[in-house]
Amino acid sequence: NGRTEMTLTDRLFDRTDKVLDFVERGLIGALALAGLALGTMQVLLRYVFNTGFHWNEAVFILCTVTAMLIAGAKAVRENAHVRVDVIHMIVPAKASKWLDVIAYATSFLLCAFYAYCGVLFVSFAKMMDTASPETGFKDWMVVSIMPVAMAIFSVRYVLKIRAVALGREVHEAHADIPQYDAGADK
Numbered sequence: 001n002g003r004t005e006m007t008l009t010d011r012l013f014d015r016t017d018k019v020l021d022f023v024e025r026g027l028i029g030a031l032a033l034a035g036l037a038l039g040t041m042q043v044l045l046r047y048v049f050n051t052g053f054h055w056n057e058a059v060f061i062l063c064t065v066t067a068m069l070i071a072g073a074k075a076v077r078e079n080a081h082v083r084v085d086v087i088h089m090i091v092p093a094k095a096s097k098w099l100d101v102i103a104y105a106t107s108f109l110l111c112a113f114y115a116y117c118g119v120l121f122v123s124f125a126k127m128m129d130t131a132s133p134e135t136g137f138k139d140w141m142v143v144s145i146m147p148v149a150m151a152i153f154s155v156r157y158v159l160k161i162r163a164v165a166l167g168r169e170v171h172e173a174h175a176d177i178p179q180y181d182a183g184a185d186k
Contacts, residue, residue: 017077017159020152024074031067035060058134062142069149076107076156093170100164108157111150118147 006014038060045052075081083103088096125140132139163169 013159013162016155020155021074021077024070024077024152027070028067028074031063031070035063035067038063055135058132062135062145066145066149069145070152073149073152073156076153076160097164097167097170101161104157104160104164108154108161111153111157115147115150115154118143118150122147 038056042052042056042060045056072081087099091099122140122144125138125143128139130139131137132142135142160169
């Protein structure tokens with residue numbers, strides 16, 4: 001009948017991708033709206049009423065940076081991340097496939113390392129028990145954004161590695177070109 005059965009692993013990876021996509025979209029939207037509201041509020045308070053909240057700019061920056069980090073992970077999912085494509089145009093699909101796997105694996109290792117270092121720094125900040133003078137937020141809570149974001153990036157790269165290695169995703173330089181079909185030279 002042309003349909004292939006999805007294994008439990010396939011369903012797990014597919015579900016992880018869909019849940020992560022839903023969470024990313026929600027967080028990006030919520031944080032972008034919060035940042036927009038805080039920025040607009042601060043401008044109005046400052047320039048119309050000659051006042052403002054001392055914590056506003058710090059929280060605005062926190063919302064914006066967090067949304068941008070999450071959007072970066074989403075860019076990995078949608079192949080909107082920065083990458084070198086010229087090499088893919090001159091190599092066969094099989095080589096292109098493994099170049100992508102190597103690039104994604106390297107990116108995964110880097111992000112996993114950053115997540116690990118971020119956890120160490122969060123532990124240090126927790127031990128120091130300091131807080132931001134502008135917001136009153138504990139510093140460890142604020143810097144937790146980095147290891148969480150790097151963990152999300154890491155999951156995204158694991159999903160990409162699997163998709164490319166299994167031939168479920170083909171580099172766009174080889175898409176729709178029969179002689180470069182990634183499935184043909186596995």
